[in-house]
Each structure stands twice: as structure tokens, then as C-alpha cells.
Amino acid sequence: MSAHTLTKNQSLVLDALTHAEAPLSAYTILDKLRDHGFRAPLQVYRALEKLQEFGLVHRLESLNAFVACACREDHDHTHHHHGVTAFAICEDCGQVTEFHDAGMEERLAVLVKNQHFKTEKTTIEIRGHCQNCI
Amino acid sequence: MSAHTLTKNQSLVLDALTHAEAPLSAYTILDKLRDHGFRAPLQVYRALEKLQEFGLVHRLESLNAFVACACREDHDHTHHHHGVTAFAICEDCGQVTEFHDAGMEERLAVLVKNQHFKTEKTTIEIRGHCQNCI
DNA sequence: TAACTGAATGTAATGTTATTACATCAATTG
């Protein structure tokens, strides 16, 4: 774990995601930050790229959208190294739950090992309906 | 399991995917099928939509691309109901391996059940390097 | 057969997401 000093743009993007109730697309973030001087998509994409590197933001591949990492209980900008992260995404209310499970991780590790595959990044996204929306 | 009669466009798209060595984007498919009369993206997207319904094609969310289902050993157009499907995607050669694992499926089922979540669709994509490219 | 129906198709236009290219600025360092 190591703390990061975020740039102004990175902070703004992270704040937008942290305060959002659902995943945000890059262009939605751009619109939210126009008042703070954002003018072009690249300002958002560049910040998102760094925030993902730092482990502070996740990209949801099945939505083309981004969420703040949920495993920072504190709000310092601490980089923590995730293992495999899975997301349950409610298609009704947009709520996203991030979770981690050692058993699943182990199972996946065995599977790819059997195929002599070297994993760089694993995406697990479960689309459906959350408790409140069933 | 039930056989489907594919339309001409659906057959053409499925053939393109079946003969490809790597996932194809919708626009790549469009280009491959221009000689067969394809002119617009929608022709591809409509065929892909049906083929996915039939379980003959999968969408790879992390690539915005599509692959023919690998679990049809025969080439009749038989709809088979998958459980959860996972993909190992080589970032070097593009090769995609489709696999299924009851253990992992069960593990996921338990996890979402604990959250009282109702699953509609599960995406598992592992990006990395295949045996040949390590 | 003629009319109706629903599925599939053709085409154009548009919307959404992401990247490339290039110029500028600020902090660091030798």
C-alpha cells in the first residue's frame, strides 16, 4: 500500500465517481466537470487511466463505464493491490457491488494453469437485479 | 437443444466468425461481407443479435468483438444452452479459448445468492498470454 | 387468390465511446 498524490484532474474525476450512485461513462464525467474547466474527452480518459493504475477506479467492460473502487473504507488515496475483482451490476437501478472471493480466484487460477495461460487481467461482471429491485 | 434455420445474413455472419482465427469486430465483419452485399452496420448487428440469442455466437465485452461459440463440435446450427462461459483471450495472437467449469459456476451462484442478487448474465474474460505466446 | 401479418432486410442518419496528433506548461535535474 502506498499513497498517491493525485493531480487536479485526477481528483476531480475520482470525486465525480465517488459521489455518483451508479457507474459513469467518460462522457458523463466530462459533462459533470465542464464547470471545473474540462473541455475534451482526453482530460477524462487520461485521469481515468491513472486512477485505474492506482487501483482507485475500475472499468466495467460490459457497460463502458467506470466506478470508484469500493474497497477503500478511508478516503485517502491509497493504492491497494486487488486480487480478482467481481462486480454485481443491477440493470434496474444501476447499483454496483464489488466483491472478492478467494475461492473463486483459486478456481480460476487452476483453470488457466491447466491451459498454460498467463493471466494479466480478469474481468468478472454479473448483470442482473439487486435485492431492492427484484 | 433445438436446431435453427438461419437467414442468409445470419449464415454469412456466422461463417465469417467460424472461419476467423480471432474475434472480429462488427465493422470487420461488415468489411468481410461487402462482397456478399452487406452495406450497413445494422445488417451485422442484427445478425449478431440473433446468433447470440441462439447461443451460436458470444460477445467479448472487453474487446467489443465477437466469436463463434466453440462448443459446437458439429456444424449444425444447434442451440445449446450454456451455463456460465469464461474466455481466455491472448493479447498477443488473439486466440480465444472458451471454457466452462461447474465449480466456478457454483462458487459464483453462492456469492450472488448471499447478496440476494438475481443473475441474468455473467461475463468472465481473462486477458493474458496463451501457451504459444508466453 | 387477395389481404393480412410478422419477421427480416435495406438505407441513411445519428449517437456514443475512444484514440491520435501536436502544441504548451510546470517541475526537476544536471
Place this chain on the structure above:
DNA sequence: CAATTGATGTAATAACATTACATTCAGTTA
């Protein structure tokens, strides 16, 4: 100071996907 590095600003373009509307086709029914 000159050189380097990382961050930023801006414009243009590329890549991916959908909406809207007209037409065609096959099967069904009056």
C-alpha cells in the same frame, strides 16, 4: 540555464452502436 519528464489543452478523427423509417418476403387467413 538547457534538458528532461510528466501533466495538460485542443482539435480532429476513428471505432463502436443505435434510431428511424421504408421495403420486401414468407406464411396465414378470409
